[in-house]
Amino acid sequence: MSRNNREPGYRLERREPRGCNSRGSIGAARFSPLNPHSAIRNPKKQQGLAIVLALLVVALATTAASYMVWQQQLLIRQSENLTALAQGQAVARAALDWGRLILAEDGGQGNKVDHLGEDWARSLEPTPVEGGQFVGKISDAQGRYNLNSLTDRDTDGVVFRRLLTVLELPSDLANAVRDWIDADDQVSFPGGAEDLDYLGGNDPYRAANRLLIDINALYRIKGFTPEIVKRLRPFVTALPRGTPVNVNTATAEVLTALFEDLGLDAAKDLVEKREKDAFDDLNAFKERTKTLKLLNPNMIDVKSDFFLLNAAVQFSRTELSYLALVQRQPAGRPKLLWQRQQ
Numbered sequence: 001m002s003r004n005n006r007e008p009g010y011r012l013e014r015r016e017p018r019g020c021n022s023r024g025s026i027g028a029a030r031f032s033p034l035n036p037h038s039a040i041r042n043p044k045k046q047q048g049l050a051i052v053l054a055l056l057v058v059a060l061a062t063t064a065a066s067y068m069v070w071q072q073q074l075l076i077r078q079s080e081n082l083t084a085l086a087q088g089q090a091v092a093r094a095a096l097d098w099g100r101l102i103l104a105e106d107g108g109q110g111n112k113v114d115h116l117g118e119d120w121a122r123s124l125e126p127t128p129v130e131g132g133q134f135v136g137k138i139s140d141a142q143g144r145y146n147l148n149s150l151t152d153r154d155t156d157g158v159v160f161r162r163l164l165t166v167l168e169l170p171s172d173l174a175n176a177v178r179d180w181i182d183a184d185d186q187v188s189f190p191g192g193a194e195d196l197d198y199l200g201g202n203d204p205y206r207a208a209n210r211l212l213i214d215i216n217a218l219y220r221i222k223g224f225t226p227e228i229v230k231r232l233r234p235f236v237t238a239l240p241r242g243t244p245v246n247v248n249t250a251t252a253e254v255l256t257a258l259f260e261d262l263g264l265d266a267a268k269d270l271v272e273k274r275e276k277d278a279f280d281d282l283n284a285f286k287e288r289t290k291t292l293k294l295l296n297p298n299m300i301d302v303k304s305d306f307f308l309l310n311a312a313v314q315f316s317r318t319e320l321s322y323l324a325l326v327q328r329q330p331a332g333r334p335k336l337l338w339q340r341q342q
């Protein structure tokens with residue numbers, strides 16, 4: 001038979017399988033895990049492949065299990081945090097209620113005077129509760145200068161200007177605050193500012209022309225920088241109406257602002273003596289300061305209607321701090337004007 005006449009299957013019957021030697025064994029160089037025939041024909045290689053696959057499965061299973069455990073721990077931690085937050089908020093509300101009760105008790109005794117020797121002024125020591133603790137503090141908001149008094153009681157701004165001077169700040173800022181609060185658009189001189197001053201900037205806005213709700217509004221008033229607000233903040237407040245300063249709770253700086261000729265050192269002496277012997281009424285205060293020139297008799301009192309309540313709560317990993325402003329009522333618990341988390 002000629003070479004060209006051979007039938008197509010002739011060479012296949014004779015040819016040795018690829019990768020086999022003459023005795024039919026499989027060459028190592030030809031082994032491939034993708035070639036099932038090669039593994040099937042070598043038990044050792046098959047065993048190795050199985051081990052590799054088993055290790056791979058174990059590794060994947062371990063990774064999946066670890067991920068699931070991590071996810072579960074995350075959910076448990078989130079759940080614990082939410083529970084601690086809810087418990088902390090409940091304790092903080094209870095602490096603020098405690099403050100209102102203390103103030104109601106003080107006000108219910110025919111209250112004629114508020115001073116720092118009274119029960120409400122004592123800070124509540126850290127008090128343990130199950131899973132945490134809280135502290136509480138009441139402070140007299142009228143121990144500070146109320147900026148809203150610029151449209152009521154301190155209408156000429158003489159006391160506020162003096163306070164600014166005592167704090168080494170520009171006294172003209174007083175007119176800018178008064179213009180921001182007062183209803184008209186007449187610019188006070190010097191230092192005042194109304195709509196036209198605020199509409200010309202890159203971020204135009206108008207003067208509020210109403211009482212301040214929050215000290216942070218100072219940032220929008222002409223002339224106030226973050227440094228000035230920071231310096232002023234411990235000595236001022238914003239209450240819903242004009243109020244006198246309680247001379248029994250005012251700081252030395254605020255007391256100095258009430259007089260034309262009281263120096264800061266003399267005011268500190270006054271505060272020191274006051275701590276041992278509070279002013280029972282305005283006459284007692286006037287008697288003790290009779291050699292000094294009071295700037296505005298409408299700006300002094302010996303009792304207060306507005307108080308700040310602070311409650312700090314630590315519960316598990318959660319720490320919360322709340323500040324609230326309350327107004328004492330003729331009877332019952334003081335009215336909550338606002339509260340916020342700090």
Ligand SMILES: [Ca+2]
Binds near residue numbers: 106107111114
């Ligand atoms: Ca009192």
Ligand SMILES: [Ca+2]
Binds near residue numbers: 179180181183185
């Ligand atoms: Ca105005």
